[in-house]
Structure formats: structure tokens, C-alpha cells
Amino acid sequence: MGQNFFDNEIVFRGYCELRDSDSNCNILMEQPEMAQLLPELKGQCVLDLGCGFGHNCIEFIRRGAAHVTGIDISKKMLTVAQRENSHPDIEYINMSMTDIDRINGCFDLVYSSLAFHYIEDMPKLMADIARLLKKGGILLFSQEHPIYTASENGQGHYLFDELGNKSGFCFSHYQVPGERTDEWFIKGRKYYHRRFSDIANAIAWAGLCIQNVAEPVPDENMITKRPKSDAVHNPLFLIIKAVKL
Template sequence: MAKQNIYDNETFFNEYSKLREREVNANNLFEIPTLYALMPDLEGKRVLDLGCGTGERCIDYLNRGAIQVTGIDISEKMLAVAKSQNSDPRITYIKMPMEDIGTIDGEFDVVISSLALHYVEDFQGVVANVYRLLSDGGIFLFSQEHPINTCFSGEFDRWTCDENGTKIYANIANYCVEKRYESTWFVEGIQRYHRMFSTTINTLADAGFKILRIEEPHATEEIVQKYPDYYDLYHKPDFLFVKACK
């Protein structure tokens, strides 16, 4: 089956860009701070970014001491922005789906992926290739949609609410059914892959990785007081982070 490249859909790309331009969004409040809290020391390191998008973080990795950064992404639109706005002689951008990283030559000290692996069908294959590409002691750090969220396919109401419309709890179904599903986010037909938490961790362990840290960022009282819409995250986390070592 052809790999989906939804970020080159004009409508999706424009709406996603507007979302990321907003100061208050889940990426800025939860995903980015957690990713950098888990980030290893990049001084003198060679970094591979899986799903690099528009390249802002590739530049930041250089600013944090990386000597070489390779960013891959399947989206021509994302890479066009990366090359025009976030270029540097020490950065190489490659148009490539993550499933094809086995064709990359060289070795890396750190492999990072931000909210991209839930689009990948062959997670086991990607993990095996990451392990091969990493130097001994190298770090694999990634975030993905939390399995609690990816098991929801829109077949029923996402939330159970009280008479005032306040969300009481999230509705979960088919968590143990691992599959590809489609959802609507700006456009219809967004393809994601649901894997149980245990599958994600066991796949890493079976490939030879040592799990160093797992994080599930959630709302704090301070955030909820300032941004009440994020009360949802008292019920369930949006993201799962894993830091592993070869």
C-alpha cells in the first residue's frame, strides 16, 4: 500500500501551518517542552531527525552543539520550507518516508522523531533500522500519539459529558485491536496506526534497545488555570515519549 503523504495536501498543509503558528497549542505546551527535557547532550553529535517537517528543530540541534544533522520527511511542501528558511551547510534534507531509512549510509549518535511514528505501518522495520544506524550508546528519542488516543476511530462519541457539557471521561474501545484507521483532521482520510503501549515497548526491547525513560505529559493546575480548554488532559495524555539507548 502506498505511504500516505497528507502534509502535501494543500488544505491540510495550510490548516496545519495555521495551527502551529498559534502560540497556544498542544505542541508548544506539552510536546516540545517534554522532548527537550529528555534531549541528550548534542555537543559534537550526529543527529538524524525522522519527520523533520519544516526544519526548525534541525537548526536548533545545531545550536545545541550537533555537528551534523540529517532531516528526512516525505512531504515536499515541508522540505521546501525547511530548505528556504532553515538551511545550513551542516544540515542535509532528504525526501524519504521513514520506512526507507534502511537505504541511508553512515552512523548517527542521536535519532529523534517528533509525532510521526503513528503514521508508520512497519514500526518494527523502522526500529530495526534506527538501531542499525545508531552508534553504540546512541539515543533514540521519539514522541507519538498516545495509544489511548490512537485506538479511537470516530465510531462513537469521544467523550462522556455531564448535563452541563463538562467532560467526565474519555470513551475507549478496541484498545487491543492493532490496526490502521482513518480519521478527520482538517481533511478526511488521515491514516494512522494504532499499537498497544506494550507493542511499542516490546518492539524496542526486541530490537536490542534499553528503555531509559517514558513520559506522558499532562495538564498541570497552572496550565489548566491559564488555558481551561486543556482540562481534558487530566483524563488522558495526548502524547507518549520514549527515550531508549543502543
């Protein structure tokens, strides 16, 4: 059972406001890159792990997917998804992605946006996903970047030059994978640091082959909304596309 962080009332309200802001990092960096890496979806079966409000599930249907299964551990999220993004070919299931070994099915695409860093056992998750994918099927996921998740004891911070511009990033404990906590709306958000090698090995050992990796920076058109210097030094997101051999 994964942590049900998003059903906390303060987190849920804070997250709703953040998602409504048009200068948040997801919209500026993560979503455009994920959209670019999406395979052709016409007639395809899709599993969305940590589907949240169902924005991506409904987008997959718009792109021609035959069926979408969206799972999320948060009941509050799925209530919004059912209300705002329902469709006859979308099935929302309240379930932790640590339990997807209970799902039967065969998917062309397993998709997950910014949720895997909440899961402790990545080798098991990857093995479960590989079992659910057709041969030639695609896993496309984003997560917080290993450099960003590394630091213990709040040692992750930017350096600033004399003009107040970001000039670098400091971090610690990159080589010590494991649980981390920080403050995000409330104290005690729990997530897991994994090195690039831990992530790549979990993917490879499950029989998936990495096709594409992205560490997005904001699109030039979007930089007016957020200074580029935010993204030059420290990558925030890691995006990986892999195929089942």
C-alpha cells in the same frame, strides 16, 4: 513508501496555521517534554525522522550538534525547511522514513516528533533505527498515545459533567492494533494504532532499552491557555527515550 498526507494542499495550509497557534497541544505538552529529555548534543550527529519545517533540526544545531540529517516525505515541508531553517551542517532529504534502510551513517541521536503513528511496520522501523545508532546512542520519539489512537468508528470521545467540564474519556478497540482513519483537515487521515505492548516490544526486539517514558500534561504556566481538564483524563502523547545497548 509511507503516505504523503502533508503534501495535500488543504492539510498543508491547515497544519501551517495550527503550528502558528501558541495554544496547540504540541507547544503546550509535547515540545517541552521532548526538550527536557534531549541528551547533550555538543559535537553529536543527529537524524530527525519526519523533520517537517526543520524547527528541531535548527534547534539541534543551536545546541551544538555537529551535523543534522532531516528527512521528510513531504516536499512542501522541506521547501519551507530549506527556506527558513537552513544551515551548512543540516542536510534535508526528501524520503519516507520507511526507506531509511537506504541511509548509511552512524548517529548519536535519532529523533522523531509525532510521526511514527503514520508508519505501518514499527518492528522494521525500530530495527532500521537500531542499525543507524551508535552503541550508547539514543532514540527519542513522540507519537499519538495508544489510548488516543485506539478507537474505531469514531467511538473515541470525552464525557462531560453537568457544568460542561470534561469528566472522562471513552474509547474502543484498544486490543485491535492496525490501520485507523479519521478527519484532520481532510477526511481519510490514515494512521496506525499500536498498544503500549506493541510499541515497547518493537523497541526491545530491536536491541534498544527504554530509559524514560513520558505522558505529558500541560505545564502549570500554560494551563491558562488551555483547560487542564483536557489532559487529565486522556493522554494525547506518548514519548519514549531508549538507548542502544
